[in-house]
Amino acid sequence: MTFLNIMNTTHPVAAKLPHxxxxxxxxxxxxFKMYISYISLFFDLAVLAYHFSTPFHPKFYVKATRRQVLRLHIASGCLEILACVxxxxxxxxxxxxxxxxxxxAIAHVPSTFYQIPTVLGIKAxxxxxxxxxxxxxxxxxFNLVLNPTSAYYLQSTYMTVHIYAWSRVFFALYYRFKLFEGxxxxAAMLTSGMLLVPTVLGLRGNVxxxxxxxxSDIFLRYANNAEFWVSWTTEHPRELSSSPEKKVMLEALITAAEVSNAIPLLATQNPKERYAHICATVMTANSRNLSPREKARxxxxxxxxxxxxxxxxxEFKDFLLTCGISQYEMDDKMMLQSLFNGQKTASFNDFCSWFTKNWIHSNTIxxxxxxxxPRGQAKLVFDTLDSDSSGHLxxxxxxxxxVSWGLPANEAEGYLKTLDKDESGHIDFQEFYHHMSTVWKFAVQSFVDEGKIRIEE
Incomplete structure (x- = not known):
């Protein structure tokens, strides 16, 4: 059965009006389709109310084009739904x-395609x-234009515009019951798709x-390098997940490294003896107040x-093992795969990027x-991100x-360069508060939800 045959199996021969x-x-x-349609309309109102009361994700605001496309997307979607009803x-x-x-056709579909590359979650x-x-x-x-009295094409157009609304509903549900954490x-987007696709293609739709x-993934796996594939199959959460255990291990790495570098005699010792000496001394060492890049060095x-x-x-596994980090913790919490990307070695820049990313993701306050x-909330987010207490980011x-929030790396870099007027490579609190309001307004609640900011009972 061809794709067009599948479409036509549920398409009525003659429309009876009004629908x-x-x-x-x-x-x-x-x-079933009608119940889903009416429930979708109710959820539209709930999602709109949510977005009017909650800041949009920062990835939509750091570039003017994305802001304009987002507005077009929302407006066209609302008008399309009203016209369908x-x-x-x-x-x-x-x-x-x-x-x-x-x-x-003119607005909502093109604006959706534009935003898909920045989708969060597992892109694969x-x-x-x-x-x-x-x-x-x-x-x-397109077929609704050719068949404007078709109930099937009308309802199918209406249903396929609701993929996001249903994903928000499932996300809220999973969050409420602490399901699919991480x-x-x-999970929310996939559940939404697997609910809506059968309403327009029948049960075979999910197949x-x-x-x-x-x-698609088979083709992309063989057409791209290992680094792309790791990113493609890694969860990009809407929230910035927090891991206190990871922070402890990173602190241990820093302290152990300081001891190692501070004792010249260790450099001449057998590696196993050297690491043992580090571990024996690690609890008495003081971490220095360095930037993440300096810590990485x-x-x-x-x-x-x-x-x-x-x-x-x-080298890396031996060091971690002698610091008391198990093989399981290496693979699970330290994410060695994301450092080496299938290679046998990693350069300093690779290590610095890996270390910095894990460092900022593990800080809590x-x-x-x-x-x-607002100023107090901005300062709270700033202090949470300022993991080395340097007074700047x-x-x-x-x-x-x-980037962890879904923004392409080139856009993130360009956006930050426009804020760094003095080309210092840093953003102080005043710059953060006045010019990055979309970031801290979104982050303040997100950080609370994810445990990066903890409020005492």
């Missing part, structure tokens, strides 16, 4: 159907599936959806035992109460933060 008077409620599949209840749905199709699943659902949205809108956004994902020097300015997997003023730290 709402001729719904076959006794037919289970039709009744009007067409469903109108005696003559033709003009309303044309309007709905126009809003979809979400990018192909969102591309498929968006393509279906465009397909149904993969919540991906088609999964097939599209598998085929200290640790790098300690691990690079042969001084060839590269870290081998053997405890406060007695939430500040009541390195551009590299902020870039990792923005």
């Amino acid at each position: 709402y008077k001729h719904v076959e409620w006794d037919h289970p599949e039709v009744a 009007a067409a469903f209840y109108a005696e003559d749905p033709t003009y309303y159907a044309y309007a709905a199709a126009a809003f979809a 699943f979400l990018v192909p599936s969102l591309n498929m659902v968006t393509a279906l949205h465009g397909y149904f809108a 993969h919540r956004f991906s 088609i959806l999964l097939s599209v994902v598998v085929v 200290v640790v790098f020097r300690a691990i690079d035992t042969n001084q060839d300015n590269e870290l081998s997997t053997t 405890t406060i007695p109460r939430m500040p009541s003023t 390195d551009l590299q730290e902020l870039e990792h933060l923005l």
Whole structure:
């Protein structure tokens, strides 16, 4: 059965108008679609209310084009939904159907395609599936123009515009019951897709959806390098997840490295004796107040035992083991795969990038109460990100933060350069407060939700 045959199996031969008077409620599949349609309309209102009361994700605001596309996306989606509802209840749905199709084809579908590359979650699943659902949205809108009285194309256009609304509902549900922690956004989007696709393609729709994902990922796996594949298959959470255990291990690495570098005799000892001496002395050492890059340099020097300015997997694992970090913790919490990317060695720049990203993701702060003023909340976020208490934020730290939130690296870098007027490579609190309001307004609640900011009971 071809794709077009699949489409036409549920397409009525002749439309009976108005649509709402001729719904076959006794037919289970039709009744299911109608219930989902009405519930979707209710969720539209809930999602709009949420976004009017909650700051948008920073990735939509750091670039003017993204802000404009987001506004176009929201406006066209709302107008399309209203036009679909009007067409469903109108005696003559033709003009309303044309309007709905126009809003979809001219604005909503293109703006969705534009935003898909920055989607959070596991891109290996979400990018192909969102591309498929968006393509279906465009397909149904095009056919609605050709068949403006078709109930099938009208309802299918209406359903495919709701992928985001349902994902927000499932995300809230999973958050409420603490389900799929660490993969919540991906789970919500996939559940949304697997609910809506069958409403327009029938039960076979999910088979088609999964097939599209598998085929796309097989092609991308062999067409790109290992670094791309690691990023493609890694969860990019909506929130910046916190891991106190990881912070403890990073602190241990820094302290151990300081001891190693401070005692010249250790450099001449057998590696195992050297590491044992480090571990025996680690609890008495004081961590220095360095920037993340300087901390990374200290640790790098300690691990690079042969001084060839590269870290081998053997050097790194030996160092971690003698610091008391188990093999499980290496693979799970230290994320060695993301450092070496399938290679046998890592340069200092690779290590610095890995270390900085993990450092800013692991910092936490405890406060007695939430500040009541915007300035106080901005300072709270600033202090949380200022993991080395230097009084400023390195551009590299902020870039990792923005990239972890789904912004392309080149856009994050360009955005931060425009803020760094004096080219110091740092952002102080005044710059952060006045010019990065979209970041701290979003981050303050996100950090509380994820445990990076802890409020005492």
